[in-house]
Amino acid sequence: MKIALFSDIHANLPALQAFFEDLETKGVDSVYCLGDLVGYNMWPNEVVNEIRKRKIPCIAGNYDFGIGRNINDCGCAYKTEEDKENGAVSIKLTNSLIGSSERNYLRTLPSHINLEFKLKDEESINLLLVHGSPRKINEYLFEDRPESSLLRIMNEANADILCFGHTHKPYHRILENNSNHKHAINIGSIGKPKDGNPLGGYVIITLNESLNLIDTNALEVDFVRFEYDVEQAASAIENSILPNAYAESLRSGK
Numbered sequence: 001m002k003i004a005l006f007s008d009i010h011a012n013l014p015a016l017q018a019f020f021e022d023l024e025t026k027g028v029d030s031v032y033c034l035g036d037l038v039g040y041n042m043w044p045n046e047v048v049n050e051i052r053k054r055k056i057p058c059i060a061g062n063y064d065f066g067i068g069r070n071i072n073d074c075g076c077a078y079k080t081e082e083d084k085e086n087g088a089v090s091i092k093l094t095n096s097l098i099g100s101s102e103r104n105y106l107r108t109l110p111s112h113i114n115l116e117f118k119l120k121d122e123e124s125i126n127l128l129l130v131h132g133s134p135r136k137i138n139e140y141l142f143e144d145r146p147e148s149s150l151l152r153i154m155n156e157a158n159a160d161i162l163c164f165g166h167t168h169k170p171y172h173r174i175l176e177n178n179s180n181h182k183h184a185i186n187i188g189s190i191g192k193p194k195d196g197n198p199l200g201g202y203v204i205i206t207l208n209e210s211l212n213l214i215d216t217n218a219l220e221v222d223f224v225r226f227e228y229d230v231e232q233a234a235s236a237i238e239n240s241i242l243p244n245a246y247a248e249s250l251r252s253g254k
Contacts, residue, residue: 002027005129005187006202007034007165008061011094012191012250013043015200016050018228019190026224028204032113034165035061035131038098038106039074040090040192040246042236048102060109061131061166062138067094068107075138086243093241111137119211128159132166141186143171151175154182160213163187163203168194170201172221180213185221191233198253199225 004023009016023031033056038044044067051058060068062075074091078084098106113129133139134157141150141164150173154162161183170188174181188201195201206220234247 001029001207002204003207004028004031004202004204005034005163005185006031006190007131007187008036008168008189009033009047009191010036010039010063010189011041011044011047012233013041013046013050014229014232015191016047018226019200019202020050020054022224022226023202026204031056032129033058034129034163034187035059035109036063036165037061038067038094039063040237040242041233042097042240042242044094044097045099045102048098048105052105057113058109059113059129059131060106060111060137063091063094064106064109065137066091067098068103068105068109070095070103077138077140082245086245089241089243090246117207117211119207119209123212125160125211125213126158127161127163128157130162130164133164134159134162138166140167141184142167143169143173143186147173147175150184151177151182154184161185161205161219163205165189168192170195170203170223172223174216177213181216182213183219183221188223192249193253194249196253197225198230198251200228201225 037047066074078087115127117125133141163185168189171186173184187203190200204222212218234250237247
């Protein structure tokens with residue numbers, strides 16, 4: 001089974017449309033969205049409805065949580081006063097743009113999706129999909145997090161494979177857990193990458209009958225990057241009240 005996972009679209013409709021076109025060439029069996037559909041660009045309703053019409057299972061991101069409740073707080077960890085001021089403009093605009101049906105959809109999204117697989121000798125393997133972490137919707141699980149901390153989080157959540165977004169920086173870490181291994185996978189961002197690469201990104205994981213937690217190569221994880229019309233998305237920002245810094249972020253991938 002091939003499963004596509006994507007996250008952090010952030011109202012970037014050109015990126016989402018290009019993602020769907022790219023996905024058609026991959027022959028995946030199922031697709032899941034890990035949240036943050038809205039914020040930082042001009043197409044929150046269009047993005048929500050693209051997900052809805054395709055009936056893609058989706059969990060709430062921290063931005064979705066705030067907009068769904070019509071509050072001016074996205075739970076974002078802004079580092080500077082300028083970032084906070086820019087963020088306030090973004091969430092206020094998004095709250096003004098979002099439709100009532102789209103807001104209700106965001107408000108009722110689940111916090112996580114847990115998938116249990118029995119592929120070999122009836123051994124259960126749990127795949128947990130979250131936005132930030134199993135503990136908190138807006139917790140950042142960066143790649144340099146101590147292994148002991150990441151393992152503790154996964155063990156408490158009973159997750160053998162943990163997939164998440166929120167940092168917009170993709171990575172795959174294989175963690176030793178007694179005689180077995182666990183997989184922590186950040187799937188990156190469709191519409192607002194922050195790893196220095198402006199291309200949109202998502203992940204395809206492949207599960208087959210030989211999947212196990214002992215062999216570190218038993219889980220196939222492919223990080224996919226795709227081109228989209230960055231200038232269309234950046235220009236939409238520059239022609240709005242949103243800070244131009246968000247347009248430059250799309251161009252630089254930072």
